[in-house]
Amino acid sequence: MQLLRHEGVRVIFPKNQGCCGQPAFNSGYREQALPVARALSKCFPKELPIIVPSASCAGMIKHHWQELFAGQEDEQYVLDIASRTYELTEYLVNELRIKLTDLGEPIEIAVHSSCSAQREMKVDQHIKSLISQLDNVNIIEHQRKTECCGFGGTFMVKQADISGAMVKDKTDCLRETGATTVISQDCGCLMNIGGAFEKQMASGEKSMNTQHIAEFLWQRCYKE
Amino acid sequence: MNQTEAFYQRIEKALQNDQVRQNIRSAMNGLMQKRAEQFNDPEELSELREKARSIRHYSLAKQAELLEKLEQKLIENGIQVHWAETAQQANNIISTILKDAGAKTIVKGKSMVSEEIGLNDYLEQQQIEVLESDLGEFIIQLAKEPPSHIVAPAIHKNRQQIAKLFHHFFPELSYSEDVNELTLMARKILREKFEKADAGVSGVNFAVAETGTLCLVENEGNGRLSTTSPDLHIAITGIEKVVEKLSDIPGLLNMLTKSATGQTITTYFNMISRPRQPDEKDGPRAVHLVLLDNGRSRIRFDNDLLETLRCIRCGSCMNHCPVYVHVGGHAYGTTYPGPIGTVLEPQLAGINNIGALTSACSLCGACAEVCPVKIPLPKLINQLRAEAVNEHFSDKPVLGKGSLRKTPEVIAWSIWQKIYSNPFLYKTFSWFATSLNFLTPSKLGKWSKYRTVPKPAKKSLNQLAQENGFDYE
Numbered sequence A: 001m002q003l004l005r006h007e008g009v010r011v012i013f014p015k016n017q018g019c020c021g022q023p024a025f026n027s028g029y030r031e032q033a034l035p036v037a038r039a040l041s042k043c044f045p046k047e048l049p050i051i052v053p054s055a056s057c058a059g060m061i062k063h064h065w066q067e068l069f070a071g072q073e074d075e076q077y078v079l080d081i082a083s084r085t086y087e088l089t090e091y092l093v094n095e096l097r098i099k100l101t102d103l104g105e106p107i108e109i110a111v112h113s114s115c116s117a118q119r120e121m122k123v124d125q126h127i128k129s130l131i132s133q134l135d136n137v138n139i140i141e142h143q144r145k146t147e148c149c150g151f152g153g154t155f156m157v158k159q160a161d162i163s164g165a166m167v168k169d170k171t172d173c174l175r176e177t178g179a180t181t182v183i184s185q186d187c188g189c190l191m192n193i194g195g196a197f198e199k200q201m202a203s204g205e206k207s208m209n210t211q212h213i214a215e216f217l218w219q220r221c222y223k224e
Numbered sequence B: 001m002n003q004t005e006a007f008y009q010r011i012e013k014a015l016q017n018d019q020v021r022q023n024i025r026s027a028m029n030g031l032m033q034k035r036a037e038q039f040n041d042p043e044e045l046s047e048l049r050e051k052a053r054s055i056r057h058y059s060l061a062k063q064a065e066l067l068e069k070l071e072q073k074l075i076e077n078g079i080q081v082h083w084a085e086t087a088q089q090a091n092n093i094i095s096t097i098l099k100d101a102g103a104k105t106i107v108k109g110k111s112m113v114s115e116e117i118g119l120n121d122y123l124e125q126q127q128i129e130v131l132e133s134d135l136g137e138f139i140i141q142l143a144k145e146p147p148s149h150i151v152a153p154a155i156h157k158n159r160q161q162i163a164k165l166f167h168h169f170f171p172e173l174s175y176s177e178d179v180n181e182l183t184l185m186a187r188k189i190l191r192e193k194f195e196k197a198d199a200g201v202s203g204v205n206f207a208v209a210e211t212g213t214l215c216l217v218e219n220e221g222n223g224r225l226s227t228t229s230p231d232l233h234i235a236i237t238g239i240e241k242v243v244e245k246l247s248d249i250p251g252l253l254n255m256l257t258k259s260a261t262g263q264t265i266t267t268y269f270n271m272i273s274r275p276r277q278p279d280e281k282d283g284p285r286a287v288h289l290v291l292l293d294n295g296r297s298r299i300r301f302d303n304d305l306l307e308t309l310r311c312i313r314c315g316s317c318m319n320h321c322p323v324y325v326h327v328g329g330h331a332y333g334t335t336y337p338g339p340i341g342t343v344l345e346p347q348l349a350g351i352n353n354i355g356a357l358t359s360a361c362s363l364c365g366a367c368a369e370v371c372p373v374k375i376p377l378p379k380l381i382n383q384l385r386a387e388a389v390n391e392h393f394s395d396k397p398v399l400g401k402g403s404l405r406k407t408p409e410v411i412a413w414s415i416w417q418k419i420y421s422n423p424f425l426y427k428t429f430s431w432f433a434t435s436l437n438f439l440t441p442s443k444l445g446k447w448s449k450y451r452t453v454p455k456p457a458k459k460s461l462n463q464l465a466q467e468n469g470f471d472y473e
């Protein structure tokens, strides 16, 4: 929000916002997901762009709400909301055409593109294009970078062992890059990957910082 | 033990088997890379997928008509047609044909539908000897295991394991871990069997209604031998495999082989249209086709679920599935593993039986991205999850609807719903969650075995937004 405001955007934070309904929707409990999604949809009555800083939530609103609201009275309304929903980096690159100046020290990072960013929202190239504007930041590609980190919302709880094996693979591949920091567009993945690094640290493995792209950009380009 | 518990046990066991996991991972890496090399132009790929999708979609829309046409053409060509509504019926039909012909030994080309109906076991109970002639199938038949992949059934084994297996069963042959030598050994053993077999059984990749042609895709020549060397050939396939015309085949075949193994075309492509004619020197004297329903008509009845039946069994969805890569095909415990199995099996066997499969998916979407006929696999998995917990979710003819509904889960989600759909409650809840964060339970369940529990932020986003002077309305 601070970043957007700094770029001259007037940011409104609708005070009643909650959750997009994704956890229940992806667990089969659509009955329970619908009222939650509806409560959120009511927060955006004005004809303004809606910026979502996490690709999976953006994907839910943009692509799955239509399935959830199919046949409901407010179906049209949520279609309109979907049409003005942007994932943060997508907005920064395509709409704002942001110009960034790197003020930070040289750093090597790895970028984890979430499944929603790659395959649902198709916005994974934007994070790269933002970072490519930063002179001192070097992205190191990791192996199997398109593979899921194992988060998957309630999947992580219901299939904890499979999810655990997946995040172990992901952290191993990220660690191999030798970079110090992992950047992502998705809060869920960051929580998963960051939590796994922290846990593995207890058994003596090297950890990495995890950071959301917005926070990363804010720290590098805006703080005096 | 119920099916769900059994599924979890298989997963646990699979995750502990490092050797198998390593074998699968490296095989899948290879398959993914080969596929990617075939499709290096994204635009072309998207056109090809759309074309393949529309051919399959059209075939399903016109299925009843096309099946009638197919039957008529096959009969004209001299191929006998049998309809089986259930697996049991299909087994009966095949064993009756074999008995009538006095067949005692059969060779089989690879056929997933024969796995689906449990044909081998059934025939062996009737004292008919069955020999798998596809190399992968031959290996797992020796090991007494089911296939772990629909295209590469023995992919979970590496060559050392295969060498040991061969040595155990054929001690007269010298031990070797060389892939070529192993293949030659299998070839030698199989050749002898081919000569003696009374009948051949095969699957079908596409059945062309226009001409009554059965198409069979393979790489080893065993399919050709199984269908031409013995006097009797029985083909079995699902009713959804019918397509309208011969000109539909290139678009599908091309996508099948490129998606499956990264080949532009397989070594063998067989088009079977009739038994041996009086002036011909070889080929079977009788050809039969068994068309199996086994729940497919029920799936086709619904416009959304019908997409499941577009599948051309390329296996690409499992090659790219991170869950499949970690647990392998056997963990699923079904004929069809991976994403397509997760979608198809609960529909065939009922959610009450095997609905738990749908939990083993992070909805990452890698499968749908590569499916050559654009089946929206994650969407279907999620839809089945909804059917599983709500008997009245839709009027779709799904077996075992609502059977996975559990009261504690319903209560948990209902509380969640109350909190998150009411702004005041949500804020109170997040105030509690953030202010009392020292209370965060550090053992939230099994998942905390692999990662630490995230602590709620010290201040909620609402508080931060207000404090930092954002418009808050």
Ligand code: SF4
Pocket: B259, B310, B311, B312, B313, B314, B315, B316, B317, B318, B340, B367, B370, B371, B372, B373, B374, B375
């Ligand atoms: S669902 Fe698609 S990717 Fe999977 S086997 Fe079938 S055709 Fe291939």
